[in-house]
Amino acid sequence: MSLEHSKKVLIALDYDDQQTALNFVKQLSPDTCRLKVGKEMFTYFGPAFVKELIDLGFDVFLDLKFHDIPNTVAKAVTAAAKMGVWMVNVHASGGVEMMTKAKQALEQFGDEAPLLIAVTVLTSMDSAELKRLGIDKTPAEQVVYLAKLAKESGLDGVVCSAQEAKQLKSILGSDFKLVTPGIRPEGSAAGDQKRIMTPKQAIDDGSDYLVIGRPITQADDPVSVLINVNNSIS
Numbered sequence: 001m002s003l004e005h006s007k008k009v010l011i012a013l014d015y016d017d018q019q020t021a022l023n024f025v026k027q028l029s030p031d032t033c034r035l036k037v038g039k040e041m042f043t044y045f046g047p048a049f050v051k052e053l054i055d056l057g058f059d060v061f062l063d064l065k066f067h068d069i070p071n072t073v074a075k076a077v078t079a080a081a082k083m084g085v086w087m088v089n090v091h092a093s094g095g096v097e098m099m100t101k102a103k104q105a106l107e108q109f110g111d112e113a114p115l116l117i118a119v120t121v122l123t124s125m126d127s128a129e130l131k132r133l134g135i136d137k138t139p140a141e142q143v144v145y146l147a148k149l150a151k152e153s154g155l156d157g158v159v160c161s162a163q164e165a166k167q168l169k170s171i172l173g174s175d176f177k178l179v180t181p182g183i184r185p186e187g188s189a190a191g192d193q194k195r196i197m198t199p200k201q202a203i204d205d206g207s208d209y210l211v212i213g214r215p216i217t218q219a220d221d222p223v224s225v226l227i228n229v230n231n232s233i234s
C-alpha cells in the first residue's frame, strides 16, 4: 500500500476521556493515518492535547469550524497555526471577507502554514434540513455554491460529503482539496450522518481525505478497521 493512500484517512478523535484517546493513538502509526481533533476534545483538553498528538508525530486537523467576524476568525486560525496543526477550517457561510482574511492571516507562516479549508454543508444535513433553514437548494447545489466562494477566497479546499466529490472535482479542479466526513464502511451504522459513502467509493469519486470517527473509534478492534479501510483504498 502506498504511503500516500494510507495517509488519506483522518481519524476523528471524538472522546470525552484523554487517556482513552491516547491509549488508542499509541496503537497507531503516523504513517497510516492522520488525526482530527474537534470541538469535544478541544473543549475538554485544549491546545496541550493537540500538541501532544503533534509531538507523537501525527498530522492534526483542528476541526473547530470557525464562524465569526473576519478579524476574530483571522486571529483564531493564527492561533491554530502557532499550535502547529496541519489543517484548520472555517465555515464557508461566514462569507468571502471572512475566508479571505483568514487565508491572508496564514501567509505569515509561509510553507509552514496549515491548509485552510471551508465547511460547506454538514454531512448530517439533507434537503429537508436545508429547507428548514430557508435554503431552497439541494445539498449538492449549496455545496457547489459555497465551494466556489471558498475557492475564490483562496482557500485550499472544502469539507463536503463524498456524494458531491465527483461534481466538485470537475468544476473546481484536482488541486482543490476535498475532505469528506460521513464515510461509512459497508455495514457501519450511519448514526446522524445523512450523506454517506463507503471509503472506496469516496476515493474513486475524488475525495482527497476521508474523515472517519465512530466506525473506527467505537469498533471492537479499531486498528483492524483502519487497516481494512486502508487496504480497501490502496
Ligand SMILES: O=c1ccn([C@@H]2O[C@H](COP(=O)(O)O)[C@@H](O)[C@H]2O)c(=O)[nH]1
Binding pocket: 012, 014, 038, 119, 121, 122, 123, 124, 159, 160, 181, 182, 183, 191, 193, 211, 212, 213, 214, 215
Ligand atoms: O460536515 C461535517 C463536518 C465535520 N464532521 C465531523 O467529522 C466527524 C465524523 O465522525 P463520524 O463518527 O464518522 O460520524 C465528526 O467529528 C464530525 O464532527 C462531520 O461529520 N460532518
